[in-house]
Amino acid sequence: MTECSEGPSGLSINHPAIWDIDQFEANWSVFLEALMKEEASLLIPSARIRRQIEHCEVFLEVHSNWERMDAPHRLSAWKRLLVAAEEACRTVLPVCVGCGECCRMASPTLHAEDLPLLKGGKIPWERLITLRKGEPVRSPFDGKPFILSEERIKVAEKQGSRGCVFLDSEANRCSIYADRPLQCRAQACWDPIPARDAAELPFLLRRHIFEGIDLLLEVIAEHESRCGFQSLSAAFEELGRSKGENVGEVLDLLSYEEHFRRFVSDKFKIPPQYLDLLLGRSFGDMAALFGFRVLEEAGGARCLVPEGCEEQGERFCGE
Ligand code: SF4
Incomplete structure (x- = not known):
């Protein structure tokens, strides 16, 4: 008071x-x-x-x-x-009161049984991203961080937040409510058991989505072998160990992965907005996971800026 x-x-x-x-x-x-x-x-x-x-x-x-x-x-x-x-x-009532908080805290991870929603166009593909094996994520149940041992397909989050792109934040409404994925249907803030049970069901994988399209499955496999998340993680570790000396290794990987994406998009006529599903998030976007932002300088050279150090002008640039 x-x-x-x-x-x-x-x-x-x-x-x-x-x-x-x-x-x-x-x-x-x-x-x-x-x-x-x-x-x-x-x-x-x-x-x-x-x-x-x-x-x-x-x-x-x-x-x-x-x-x-x-x-x-x-x-x-x-x-x-x-x-x-x-x-x-x-006395928390066992009903949804439509506060929208669960949709603000995380977007859903998709299960194999959500595939018809994608195929039927209920969930547009450009709203999905793949989190690849090895990426760090947080448990939706206790918020603890862990490393993915297998990829996950997720609905994208709104920029700058963890909220689901399908949440109309003003009205606290889901714009695909009738066709929301399994995890959303199981979610109940007053009772965690249905969501835990749903998490035991098989998750959706890219090979389910692109089944029968061998060309795309090969592109995914090639990208994994040349631009696996582990390679980015190792390069950032080396950057830390060398106190910024080995920034070239990270920058080379970023350019290579960017080049790979552009090549796939041009050669197979895949609109860029589908690439986060097909190949996962770009290495450039994932620099934030390691506490860096990629800065492009006037002449086109790239630098890594540690988060929170923009003002001080601290940055690591290649040769
Ligand atoms: S799909 Fe709908 S119900 Fe599910 S998290 Fe997004 S806004 Fe909420």
Whole structure:
């Protein structure tokens, strides 16, 4: 609760009896934040609990009538609201309240049974990316980092966030709700078991998607053998060990992989927006995983800039 001080009438100016609707809302936010810190389970997003509380009858009634109430009624309404909020916070309803938090925290990984959604055009291919074997990822269950022992196909994330590209953030709506993938259908923030069960089912792989198109399967295999994630990881390790001396090795790999992508796109007439699915993310995009940004200088030379060091001008450039 915000700090109290005395008003001219002797009433505390932070007393519910004299709040206008803006002060009511501001104090409600402060109260909820404190309540959720105390009560909320780590697994259940606080935005979900807030939405549940704000959709309960008591809140809707008190909020919509607040400005019409006299002082004694406001006080008793506020007390009723606090009791209802504490109850709602402890009893998370087993229903989706549409807060959108699970879609904001991660995009789904696809399973083999999602393939008809791709083939039927329900999930456009340019919205998918492949995370390749060896890439570091985080568990959707406990957030712990681990290394992928097998590739995964994922729906892309919105730029600069971990949120799913299909989430309409304003309306908290999924734009492909009727055709959402298995993981989304199993997800329930109040009960992790269905999502854990779904994670046991076979995942979708590129060889399922491109089955029968031998040419593309060969391109994927060639890319893996020439531009495997391990090679990038080893080059960045060497960069660290040599304190930036061996930057040429990383830059050569970035150019080679870029060249490979361009060649595939031109030769097989594959639009560039499908390459993140066909070949995984570009090495240039993946530099961020190692804490670097690729900078192209005026003459076309490339440098690696350590994240957070742009201002200081720190960079590693090739010959
Ligand atoms: S596909 Fe739809 S339900 Fe699934 S994470 Fe994206 S927005 Fe949410």
